[in-house]
Amino acid sequence: MKKRFDKLVATAVALLILILPGALSARERRGAKLGITLMDGHYIVGELIAVKLDSLLLLNLAGKDESVDVVGIRSIRIVKKSKARLGGLYGSLAGTLIGGIEVALEGGTRKEIGLGIVFGGILGWAVGLGVGAIAGTDKTIQFEGKSESDVRQALAYLRGQARIRNYK
Numbered sequence: 001m002k003k004r005f006d007k008l009v010a011t012a013v014a015l016l017i018l019i020l021p022g023a024l025s026a027r028e029r030r031g032a033k034l035g036i037t038l039m040d041g042h043y044i045v046g047e048l049i050a051v052k053l054d055s056l057l058l059l060n061l062a063g064k065d066e067s068v069d070v071v072g073i074r075s076i077r078i079v080k081k082s083k084a085r086l087g088g089l090y091g092s093l094a095g096t097l098i099g100g101i102e103v104a105l106e107g108g109t110r111k112e113i114g115l116g117i118v119f120g121g122i123l124g125w126a127v128g129l130g131v132g133a134i135a136g137t138d139k140t141i142q143f144e145g146k147s148e149s150d151v152r153q154a155l156a157y158l159r160g161q162a163r164i165r166n167y168k
Contacts, residue, residue: 036076056158
């Protein structure tokens, strides 16, 4: 029984070593994808390159730089990628491991361990899917009617989301 448990743990560690480096790989930093609603009703979509003192520099969908004055912004929507798929994957992996190990430690039969793995994987997938979906929810920042200090705080937050964070 001990050897089987050791093999299970070794397999789990090997899978984690294979999966995690893909998530940790280095790549060029990208700015957040923004949807900006202007006071006149126009809507601009683009990648946030930099936050200046009184404007935002975006790379629009046509590949051109576009500067948007902060004074003319009604709201900004930060579009996030859905993390539901990744959450479901990690959740099912964790659920499979926990379900199998839990039943094995309780001295279950092979059939019971198999059921623990299956049900643990399904439950982990469902939980991970939900958590990933919540983590990928878009964020909206209202500028209209906000005080100068609130606008500065929002710009400081956006500066952290920009491709170039320390733009002068």
